[in-house]
Amino acid sequence: AQSVTQPDIHITVSEGASLELRCNYSYGATPYLFWYVQSPGQGLQLLLKYFSGDTLVQGIKGFEAEFKRSQSSFNLRKPSVHWSDAAEYFCAVGPYTGGGNKLTFGTGTQLKVEL
Amino acid sequence: DAEITQSPRHKITETGRQVTLACHQTWNHNNMFWYRQDLGHGLRLIHYSYGVQDTNKGEVSDGYSVSRSNTEDLPLTLESAASSQTSVYFCASSETTVNTEAFFGQGTRLTVV
Numbered sequence: 001a002q003s004v005t006q007p008d009i010h011i012t013v014s015e016g017a018s019l020e021l022r023c024n025y026s027y028g029a030t031p032y033l034f035w036y037v038q039s040p041g042q043g044l045q046l047l048l049k050y051f052s053g054d055t056l057v058q059g060i061k062g063f064e065a066e067f068k069r070s071q072s073s074f075n076l077r078k079p080s081v082h083w084s085d086a087a088e089y090f091c092a093v094g095p096y097t098g099g100g101n102k103l104t105f106g107t108g109t110q111l112k113v114e115l
Numbered sequence: 116d117a118e119i120t121q122s123p124r125h126k127i128t129e130t131g132r133q134v135t136l137a138c139h140q141t142w143n144h145n146n147m148f149w150y151r152q153d154l155g156h157g158l159r160l161i162h163y164s165y166g167v168q169d170t171n172k173g174e175v176s177d178g179y180s181v182s183r184s185n186t187e188d189l190p191l192t193l194e195s196a197a198s199s200q201t202s203v204y205f206c207a208s209s210e211t212t213v214n215t216e217a218f219f220g221q222g223t224r225l226t227v228v
Contacts, residue, residue, distance in 0.1 A: 004157075006157075034216060036219075042221065042222075043205060043219040043220055043221045043222055044158075044205065044207075044219040045219075046216050046218075049216050090157060090158065092158075101146060101163075101209065101217075102148070102160060102163060102173070103148075103150075103158075103160070103207075103217060104160075105150075105157040105158040105159070106157050107155060107156060107157040108157050
């Protein structure tokens, strides 16, 4: 069965500092990988997705993620964090046979930004 | 603009009552999903549908049911609400073609007392 691990429950960074959120997955086939962000009281917004091709993918709000098959990882990065990035971030994996189907989510990482 | 809406946004109900949460999407997506979000668990799949008259159980389906009578709606029913079903519920939809992502509603916060 597939699984997603986000080892960091909480992360605090200073505004302007770089950010890396970790995500490791276990999946028996070629995965689709996603990062979603959830602001308080809101739904989930897609930051970026990886289906195939270039392993470094760019997303919205200045985020990027790198797919490393050998490490089963899909870490999210941002070079300079803004206070508005404070939110909860979810990594998710889905089957290659159809994007967006039956996602398995990690437990989330809560990001706090210090001014 | 196309969207996915959930109603109600907040609901308090009593143990043992039947509760139905609505999900309506205007993208004409075939795939629809219900997830619940709990602290320490992330989002977990309850039920999903790949089209009209199609429904499937997800990871945590016990105590829940869905029906799909048209493309736009996938209501989630709690047959007899239990305190363990206090959670935030998210509906999502997606196309059936490859290279697509799921779009999520704003969520319904359900409290069972």
